[in-house]
Amino acid sequence: MTTPINPRMAHTFPPPVMEARRWLDGVTFTDDNPLINVSQAAPVAPPPEPLRKAIADFALNQPEAHLYGPVLGLPELRAEVAHQWSLAYGGDIRPDHVAITSGCNQAFAAAISTLAGQGDEVILPTPWYFNHKMWLDMQGVTTVPLATGSDLMPDPEAAEKLITGKTKAIALVTPNNPGGVEYLGALLGQFMALCRKHNLALIVDETYRDFDGRSGRPHALFSDPDWADTLIHLYSFSKAFRLTGHRVGAVIADEGRLTEIEKFLDTVAICPNQLGQYAALWGLRNLTNWLAGERLEILDRRAAMEEGFPSLNGWRLLGCGAYFAYAEHPFAESSADLAKRLVRDTAVLMLPGTMFMPEDDPAGARQMRIAFANIDRSGINTLFQRLSNL
CATH class of the missing domain: 3.40.640.10 (Type I PLP-dependent aspartate aminotransferase-like (Major domain))
Structure with missing residues (x-):
């Protein structure tokens, strides 16, 4: 590339979620061991059906919506x-x-x-x-x-x-x-x-x-x-x-x-x-009522995370709430390397603490973020089994 690049853009780190998705390239997952993706803090399901129908109605009958x-x-x-x-x-x-x-x-x-x-x-x-x-x-x-x-x-x-x-x-x-x-x-x-x-x-x-x-x-x-x-x-x-x-x-x-x-x-x-x-x-x-039900489901998944963490030898839960668990891992390697190994060895995609910390802060190398909103209790139990076997 020969045309100028704004140095402030060039010095900004790449989007972490997109970078993590590239770790999946070339890795094969099986039906018996599918990928568990706890990297992104966003719902993967579409809106509830009544809202989807309302959106369709707006698209058809609300000219100003376009x-x-x-x-x-x-x-x-x-x-x-x-x-x-x-x-x-x-x-x-x-x-x-x-x-x-x-x-x-x-x-x-x-x-x-x-x-x-x-x-x-x-x-x-x-x-x-x-x-x-x-x-x-x-x-x-x-x-x-x-x-x-x-x-x-x-x-x-x-x-x-x-x-x-x-x-x-x-x-x-x-x-x-x-x-x-x-x-x-x-x-x-x-x-x-x-x-x-x-x-x-x-x-x-x-x-x-x-x-x-x-x-x-x-x-x-x-x-x-x-x-x-x-x-x-x-x-x-x-x-x-x-x-x-x-x-x-x-x-x-x-x-x-x-x-x-x-x-x-x-x-x-x-x-x-x-x-x-x-x-x-x-x-x-x-x-309002539907969202209250969604909240209760997320709180139940949060409880499942908190209940399961003691089974992980050496891991320490630092915080848990909303969509996230944030933890210290027990391994000698940096979380940046561990995150890639998790994909290869356990079919788990999560983000390392280095993505959330200054480069000169060593704490990031010991920490991981687990975004659990898109896995239910069964998926959370499977996640803990895989981490236990690492």
Whole structure:
């Protein structure tokens, strides 16, 4: 290749899930020993049949579903999110606080684009969600890692020591990807106070909030009447309603920031997927009970992971929740090498901790992420059998 490459793109690591899929090339799996894929945190099943029928109806009978729509999303969907989120969090969220995006990754990219540029800094707890790190690298924003220790919980006091004049935001994911841990509401409140004290944005990505193991409100951030001066909330409809291919997410922030976000969205996508937005709106209005059942199934799989881990000699479970178990392995080799050996020797595809950690952090070499949302209890038992035989 002789034409120029943006050095920031060239220095950004390849998409981890796509890289892991390439490990399957040339490997043969059998009916007796099929591949167990616990690498990607996304539903592989289509939306439930009633939602698929609704999408087909929208496609046939809603002409505007095939046209450009408002850059910040369908007004009806924005209003429904504002209404349901206000009830769920006990806060005052208006439709003009809500923007619909092409997935939650775009919500993060849009938010960061309004906050930080070349040479600025954003604090991410480690292990981090790799797409957050990738976007910061592409933008020339320095990622400042906040080590979380064996409980995977970020420490506000440790975070404060990392804040400099270049820091623009702290970004948290709860329930956490990749760690699975659920941040306590009090902890999020401490981070809110910290960010307000230093005039930073607090980004809280709650992509997996529908699968939180706790009942009631996960936090009280929105009950603060001045939440919009600090908080930026991100969400994804992909996990709740299995709309991964339709790319529908949301960002909730103050209306002034959404004015800036609108510039970003208009430039990169013009508007979110229209059919996906109608589907998300239909899901919010009609699939509450179905989603409650999905949550219970995921919680049962989480329980199966927690019950099975003691059978693995030398493995240590660090965190488990939402779609994820995050663990230390007992082998001498790096997790990057172990992940490839798992494919060859056990027909298991999972991601190594090195994909979620800074290169100079040795902890990543000892850690693995297991995305268990797409395997049932029987599949989880088979997974443990294969890992035990490794």
